[in-house]
Amino acid sequence: MSMLELKKVHAYYGAIHALHGITLTVNPGEIVTLIGSNGAGKSTTLKAICGQAKMTGEVWFAGKEISSWQPHRIAGSGIAHVPEGRKIFPKLTVKENLEMGAFSVKDKKLIKTRIEQAFAYFPRLKERYHQAGGTMSGGEQQMLAIARALMMNPEILLLDEPSMGLAPVLVDQIFDIIHELNEDGMTILLVEQNAYQALQVAHRGYVIQTGEIILQDDAARLLANDQIQEAYLA
Known part of the structure; x- marks a missing residue:
């Protein structure tokens, strides 16, 4: 059974028809990437999954249709969303940001355990534990955004443009951390403009153009596809 499945999803921003019948699946243990140019509908797809966009069609998660669920219920069900632009709380410390990620967890010992688990992936954050998030570098803020999402111990992680604005190193x-998370069992749906990096780390990929899926295949075959190379890798 697929962990996540979208069936003929349409999404709207007022009169703007942003998604035109998106259908995709993510199986347990996979990294699936959704690539496309700016404005193609990548972020809107994640928002539709999370209940943050007006939509029709069906979204299924872990065998349940969640299309009509409110965002807080979707988040509590095991879907964690790391939004484009990171959206950390800039005036809160790293510690406070991580605690906000575990807002629904009542067990303080469990919160402490999850913070330590996050530090295992992101040692830099431990060094910045009492530093305000907004004073850190873009890379550190991206690490914090992912770590905050992990505080809910999600079943699937939705990553929206994690490489945006970062230096190549x-x-x-x-992307090394994304690979490590997946190796440890995390299922990931990755939205990226950096098609080369995304396809290097993913198992499968979908290509979206003006709100429609135009191509899907194994990541290795997409990397070798002449059309993809010309449009996204040149």
Whole structure:
């Protein structure tokens, strides 16, 4: 059974028809990437999954249809969303940001355990424990955004443009962490404009253009596809 499945999802921003019948699946243990140019509908797809966009069609998670659920219920069900632009709380410390990620967890010992688990992936954050998030570098803020999402111990992680605005060396670090998370069992749906990096780390990929899926295949075959190379890898 698929962990996540979208069936003919349409999404709207007022009169703007942003998604045109998106259908995709993510199986347990996979990294699936959704690539496409700016404005193609990548972020809107994640928002539709999370209940943050007006939509029709069906979204299924872990065998349940969640299309009509409110965002807080979707988040509590095991779907964690790391939004484009990171959206950390800039005036809160690293510690406070992580605690906000575990807002629904009542067990303080469990919160402490999860913070230590996050530090295992992101040692830099331990060094910045009492530093305000907004004073850190872009790469450190991206690490914090992912770590905050992990505080809910999600079943699937939705990552929206994690490499945006980062220096190449930091991009490599972020993708190494994405690979490590997946090796440890995390299922990931990755939205990226950096098609080369995304397809290097993913198992499968979908290509979205003007709100429609135009191509899907194993990541290795997409990397070798002439059309993809010309449009996204040149």
